[in-house]
Amino acid sequence: MDAPRIYEIRVEGHLSERWSEWFAGLTIHNNVDGETTLRGLLTDQAALFGVLNKIHGSI
Numbered sequence: 186m187d188a189p190r191i192y193e194i195r196v197e198g199h200l201s202e203r204w205s206e207w208f209a210g211l212t213i214h215n216n217v218d219g220e221t222t223l224r225g226l227l228t229d230q231a232a233l234f235g236v237l238n239k240i241h242g243s244i
């Protein structure tokens with residue numbers, strides 16, 4: 186079984202804070218280079234894949 190881990194995911198473009206709830210409570214930081222960093226604790230690999238699927242589906 187996977188242990189909870191802190192993940193950091195970088196995506197192109199900026200996201201507003203309103204997306205935080207949609208991304209399972211991950212913190213959103215808009216970087217000066219035009220990318221956004223999503224960071225936070227995810228319970229397991231299935232939760233990580235869920236977030237990645239949401240990212241993929243929203244672009």
